[in-house]
Amino acid sequence: MVAENVKAVRTLRVLRFAIIGLIVLTLVLLAVSLYTLFMGLTGAVGGDTFKLSVKIDEATGAILFRLDGNPRNGGLLSIKITFEVAVLSLEGQYVARNSTAVYIEPGARKPLTLTLFISQEDVQRYNLQELRGSFEYKFGITTLWDLVGILQVVKIKGGGEGGGGT
């Protein structure tokens, strides 16, 4: 009976410290990761960090999207920034899609380039010169071994009947 009681007291003590430790760990991880995400976001979307250019070849009609960036990580943990751009047809099929990802250490800056090329054949096949179909872009920022993150998904429908329908 006494031995059982001692064992229970020990178990209770271990559980008490485990619970306190886990609560502190959770709160610290929450604060650090949210701060890192916020600082990563401000370093990624603030100022002239990203430049988007669209070039249309007058002779062939081919379209080239180019996204150049130099995001900075002002947080306490390393972050992963992902970008995905895509052009979809009126039927919702992907005409062109490309993505890139970059890991940035705390306090560091890393260049990022993403290009999306749509050939002349695809432009004509999907009537993209009349801005039919839709444009989709995804911007993600994760930290803490990709366990915590924010993802933004933007879809812009162009002209044409029925829009992008994705």
Next chain:
Amino acid sequence: MRVNVKSIIKALLILIFLTVLPLYGLQLMPGEFFKLFTMQGFDIAGLVNKIALIGVVMAALVLLRGHVQKPSGTHLALATVWKVFLLYIVFFALGLGRPETLGLAVLGGEAGGASNLVIFDLRLFGALATVIVALMIIRSVIEFRQIKSKLGVQEPEGGERTQ
């Protein structure tokens, strides 16, 4: 039954801060605010109503916990319900008013042929909170058994009896 004034005051304060004030604040909120939040895919009225309901449940639990004797099965059951309810509040906060997402909050909506969604992935903290609550429940059970054995409580088949 003993009257626990402390728990009554606590329950009243919870009701005032989580139920009465949010509902009153909702009445004072201008219509433009609702439109703005709705455009962002955020149901502010629904969120406030859920918070008010949480306030009512929390106040009821505080009141019940304050009026139950400690080394009893009812107290253990209430303590367990209280912990699970706290876990619900964590998921409610992580999911920005939608606990069923288990920490994957989605904001945004569609307007004029364009959609903009922002997804917050905070499921890790939901998982950690679940582990913490599970440990807390285990601790409560061990504590309850220890107190019962200390008091020399016997549990006959089909019910419980305190000697």
